[in-house]
Amino acid sequence: MIKLESIEELNRIVDITDIIGLHLELIKSGSHYKAICPFHDEKTPSLVITPIKNLYYCFGCGAHGNVFHFLMEYEKLTFQEAVEKVARFYHFSLQYTQQRNPVLKSDYLERMTFFFMQCLQNSPKVLEYVENRYIAQSSQERFMLGYAPSASEIMQFIYKENIPVAELFKLGFLGEDKGRFYPRFVQRLIFPITSSRGEIVGFGGRRLQEEGQIAKYINSPQTPLFNKSKLLYAYSVAREAILQKKRVIVTEGYIDVILLHQAGFNNAVATLGTSLTKEHLPLLSRGEPRILLAYDGDKAGRAAAFRAAKLLTHKDGGVVLFKDGVDPADMVAQKRIEEIKSILENFTPFILFLMQEILASHNLKNPIEKRKALEECEEILRDLPPILQEEYSLFLSHTLQIPQRAIRLKNNKKRVKAIHLSEPKDPVLANILKMIIQDIALLDSLLEYVDTPVFQGYEEEFELLKQNNLEAAPILKIMLDEQIVGMDKANLKKQVCMILDRYYRKQLVEVAHQKTLSSERRSFLLDKIRLKLQELQKGELPQYESFSTF
Known part of the structure; x- marks a missing residue:
């Protein structure tokens, strides 16, 4: 936690117009500045920035606060992330109540990343593999792609650079067997994984041989910094585009993300070799974007999309499935960019996708199977707002050829009444x-x-x-x-x-x-x-x- 005195000291050197001016066009108006408010639709500037007080206020929508609140709302950051971003802008060193070890986060893993990047550029065969996957040089640099050579070369670099092996072990970079440390990533293409703030917290590694008994992909193990159930690959790279476009594309693979960015879909991210979880939702929901699940159309991809869609029934967005064994990376490589655009535009809303998958998994000509399908669909509809219940129960009624009254849904009146009866704040x-x-x-x-x-x-x-x-x-x-x-x-x-x-x-x-x-x-x-x-x-x-x- 950041010390309050440190925040107060930072506040004293901040000029709110420096930060807001990075995002909005400011118009001088006496001792104030005005701007078009980014928090609601308007044509006439109603956002007033007061440098003397370091505050802003919108007379259109009521949005207000200090520089930290602006960044929290505009970039959907946590309070600590907003303070740290302002501190970086002013090159200000923050103090923490429990002083974090900056080396642990930003130095050791960063140094290994740059080592891997150099190894990639010095490995013609690995570079050829990367280029055969249509990954451009600019993308290699943007996503900090690297190559992990032999274990002896990696350990030699670590000892030469005096990087503490105990710290690398804590960070999950090294494993330990009978008192001896060893690198977890050897002879693999390396994908550095960052936090939402862009700090390197772990790695993903892909084997270079298409055939083999070793795992195709591996990730860093769970550490205090690395939790694959909360992280999204390339989120820090895609964040600005997600907030601007108000949509995020969630894929299944690192290379899918890189090639989608390369093709202009710079709002793409990926889960880290795991299904989407509830723990991903706070990060994925920042800025309330439309969420598009872009998964493979095979059995595993459909199952993963079904599990993810069940978590997203109250979110805007839907599912797109890439068929015929072709994934987004393949389509980018084949220069089918317009086709990708069309596929993403024609997504299936989450609730409709879930119901279609349920109905397709049952023999609807069999009355018992039909009843089971109806019950499973009813379970999904019960937690929805009444207007959505009405819309999708009509679809269900038409598809199953049953009266709409036969669809049993919980009454939402109790929930609505409870909301209306809640006492206003005093x-x-x-x-x-x-x-x-x-x-x-x-x-x-x-x-x-x-x-x-x-x-x-x-x-x-x-x-x-x-x-x-x-x-x-x-x-x-x-x-x-x-x-x-x-x-x-x-x-x-x-x-x-x-x-x-x-x-x-x-x-x-x-x-x-x-x-x-x-x-x-x-x-x-x-x-x-x-x-x-x-x-x-x-x-x-x-x-x-x-x-x-x-």
Whole structure:
């Protein structure tokens, strides 16, 4: 975690126009700047940037914040990623609460990458293999392709460069057998794998012989930096194009990605030899792009697409399958670029693809099989919004030749009702939180009288304050929100009394209707709550106590 003092120091040297100006055309307007807001459609500039305060505000859509919030929203970064990006721009060294070892991330694996890149350029036969796969020199450099030579050559380089073998072992680059270290990647084409920020965290390796008993592809093992269930190959290279085009192409292979980029599809990424997982979704969903699964049309590809589509039923996008044993890389090599464009445009929406696959897997002439197919499709439709349920149940009714009323779906009314009944956030709570943020020392004195359940709607924010995490985005959002006014200390006790009065009255109702309590226990608790309320009416703050768990 980045130290708050370090963020504050960085803030003092930042000029918000430097960063926003990299992405938008700024127009000087007095002491402010204006720009076309990137967060909603407009023709007249309504985004106002105030350099003196280092803040921006859009009078069209209400988007607002500081330079970090802008990058978080515009590039879909986490708060820490945004701070680190600004720090890199200003060549500012950040301090961390638990100081990270920068060598561990950016030096050792980087040095091995450059070694592999040199080995590739000095290996004519391997270069010939790469060129026969139609990978251009520019792509070799962009994706940092390399070649891992013999084990002895790799270890010789490591010892010559004084790279600690223990660190390379921790990073998954070296294996260990009976006390001896050995390189995991030997005589393979190397694909460096980066984090979403572009830091090298591991490698993928492809064998050079088409036939052989060794695995065709291998990846780095799981390490603190490398988790193949969260990483996407080439995401850091494709991120800007994904955000601009509002679509991402997910393929199954590294070479597919490289050749798609080479052909102009620079928003392509790939999973790392594994199916798409739930853990991929936060990264894949940044910027809310249309997600296109571009998989092989064979049995394995269809199965992988089916598993992935089940995770994406609430996302925009769909599935395209490349048939006849031809993958995207083959089509690029054959210069069938327009055909790829057409295939990607004519995707099958995720829900429709799932239903088509289910129906195709059953003999619909058999009533029992037909019933099974219907039940499997119903299971998919049940979690969808009503409008989608209606649309796809019509398709199912037509395809199975059954009445639409025969399709049994859960009623969404309960879920909708629950949403409408949720209580709006209380501005008084927000004002108290802002005051605590401005003077965190107040929290210690308040914790005797309040705790997280009192701050209904702001539970996450209050927990973050208890952890002294003032750099979290929800906290910064309150701090920068000009509509949350805060309050002076003279008013604080009165406001806390007010929210506690409301809190304990709610507790009074809950306990009174708690059927599992004995009458004696209920009377005892009700008396205790009434004493709390009496103290509040006198203007005194009672010690905090929760009664909802009794």
